[in-house]
Amino acid sequence: GAGVSQSPSNKVTEKGKDVELRCDPISGHTALYWYRQRLGQGLEFLIYFQGNSAPDKSGLPSDRFSAERTGESVSTLTIQRTQQEDSAVYLCASSLGVRSDLSYNEQFFGPGTRLTVL
């Protein structure tokens, strides 16, 4: 079946503009994650959605960042008033869920959106 898809693949924007990044998880996956990878850095956790539970937003770096998810499908990550330090690759992942069963925890990643803020 299809993997995790993300759009756009590349986004160049001017400082101060808002951007929206989209993620389509694997069908049937209830858990969805957003990560950020800045140049030369490891991936950083941003936010996690699990079914209808309240999302874990603990990794969002500032209140300019927000994310939504419609049911168990598409998610959008919005960055308002972008800054140059927001330039990074934003990666989305999904998993069947989260529980003790090993197979449920394995995260599958999309190709990412490369964001460049000028």
Next chain:
Amino acid sequence: KQEVTQIPAALSVPEGENLVLNCSFTDSAIYNLQWFRQDPGKGLTSLLLIQSSQREQTSGRLNASLDKSSGRSTLYIAASQPGDSATYLCAASYSGAGSYQLTFGKGTKLSVIP
């Protein structure tokens, strides 16, 4: 603060050689450890996932081990091929709240020379 470290940052080997990639983590309360490969311009591909109760997982030419007591994991690649050239990332999740969050190392960039 939980940290994952991968050394070396880059590795170059001739084709056919067996090799080991290293990953160390700071907290023994590990829940899962996952190895990925990342190709330029592409997302991460999951290679192996080891649960904390396991010691190793194998898939084809790949074998990943986990030693919680020493805070180490290794990824063994047998009979390396040029197609194995990529950046290999190690990521750990920890028990308790947020056990789904992966903490990543910065990766080891592997080059397999034909």
